Amino acid sequence: MAEKLFSLKDAITTFVSDGDVVALEGFTHLIPFAAGHEMIRQRLKGLTLVRMTPDIIADQMVAAGCVDKLVFAFTGNSSVGSLYAIRRAVEAGGTGGLELEEYSHYGLLARYQAGAAGIPFIPIRSYAGSDLVGINPLLKKVASPYEEDMETYVVPALNPDVAVIHAQRADRHGNIQSWGILGPQQEVAFAAQRTIVLVEEIVDDDVIRSDPNRTLIPGFVVDAVVECKYGAHPSFAQGHYDRDNDFYRSWSAISKDPARLQGWIQEWIHDTGGHDGYFNKLGEGFFDRLTPAPRLSTPVNYGSVL
Template identity: 90%
Template sequence: MAEKLFSLKDAIGTFVSDDDVVALEGFTHLIPFAAGHEIIRQGVKGLTLVRMTPDIIADQLVAAGCVNRMVFAFTGNSSVGSLYAVRRAVEAGGAGELELEEYSHYGLLARYQAGAAGIPFMPVRSYAGSDLVKINPQLKKVASPFEEDVETYVVPALNPDVAIIHAQRADRQGNIQSWGILGPQQEVAFASKRTIVLVEEIVDDDVIRSDPNRTLIPGFVVDAVVECRYGAHPSFAQGYYDRDNDFYRSWSAISKDPDRLESWIQEWIHDAGDHRGYLSKLGDGFFDRLTPVPRLSTPVNYGSVL
């Protein structure tokens, strides 16, 4: 299998285009902030952003004018506050309005699952009694082919143009290993037409082969793998660095003031130049306080008679 190593700049420039449907996934941790910042630097416009839980990275992309439409299940600053750029865009109306398409968490996951399986829709019985069906015309009822007079809600398959995720490690062929909260990472990678994965480190093939069950996404569905240390900051990467709660708490005040938000994007994204520049602005030793205490899993014996 050919090597799939890209720089972050080249991966975004090659695989993300204006007006794409882009899924940026990562549930609580492994949120691909560095990729979102590079999308902003490259001035990509007209995106439909798909994310199960659009949080600060969505606020930044909307504020930068990259996103026209958002497909999501929950949005907010991780229980810390509001996303004021998203809120202003939703309330703007007219040309500046942000279009929303809302699902439950499982409803959006089911869309990825259907897309990954190559089937047109997925049944989701839990929408019965939900007000979401009043605001989202994509939620439809179908008759059961197995039970008389039984109907169930279904959601349509979703096949994003690009999936962008973050993970702990990969080999040079794009075999991705991850642990901790996995979220919809696997489903979105298989559902999407193109997949970019940022990882904390590129490791030798032997490391991946030594623990094959840890491989969440095989290389044959990955188009680009990018070594991007601390690329999920301010979210966390299990075992590598913890969540930067100070940043999350500070964001609402930044986001609430449009001028301050514009200045933050200019300073921390554009002026930084790239992710290396972003880390340089954070300063030496910044991640010392976020470094977790090691807690190793028990070794697994993959013994064989061969």
């Protein structure tokens, strides 16, 4: 199997273009902030950003002018504040506004599942009685082919141009292993036309083979794997670093002031030149307070043939 190692800059340059439908997934955990920052540095435009729970990274990309449309299920600053760049863009309306396409959490996951399975739509009964059907014309009813007078809602398949996720480790061939809150990472990787994965570390093939059931995404659906330590900050990577709650609490005040927000983007994204610069700017010892104590899982005996 060919090696798929890329730098972060080269992965974004190679696989993401203006106008793409880009899914940045990670459910509270393993949010690919570094990839979003690199898209801002490269001044990508006209993106449709798909994210089950668009939070701070979505706010930053909207403020930077990268995103024209948001496909989502919930948006907010993780229950601690508002996302004012997104709010301003929505309220602006018309040309220069932000188009919204809203689903439930399971509705958006089901779209990924249909895309991954190669089917045009997938049934979902939970929209019965929901107000979402009144604002999203893509939520439709179809008759059951098995039960007379039975109808169910369906959602269309979603095949993003690019999926970007973060994980704990991978080998050089792009076999991705992850643990903790997994969210829709596996579904979106299989649904997307191209998949970029950032990982905390690249490990030897033997490490991946020693625990094959830990492999969430096989290398044959991955186009680029990027070693990007602390690339999910300020979210967390289970076993590597905890969530930076201080940053999340600080974001609303930054986001509420457009001038301050643009200054933050300039200082922490453009001026740093890349993720290494961002990490260095955080300062030596920054992650000491976020480093969790080890808590190892019980070993698994796979056995072997002598």
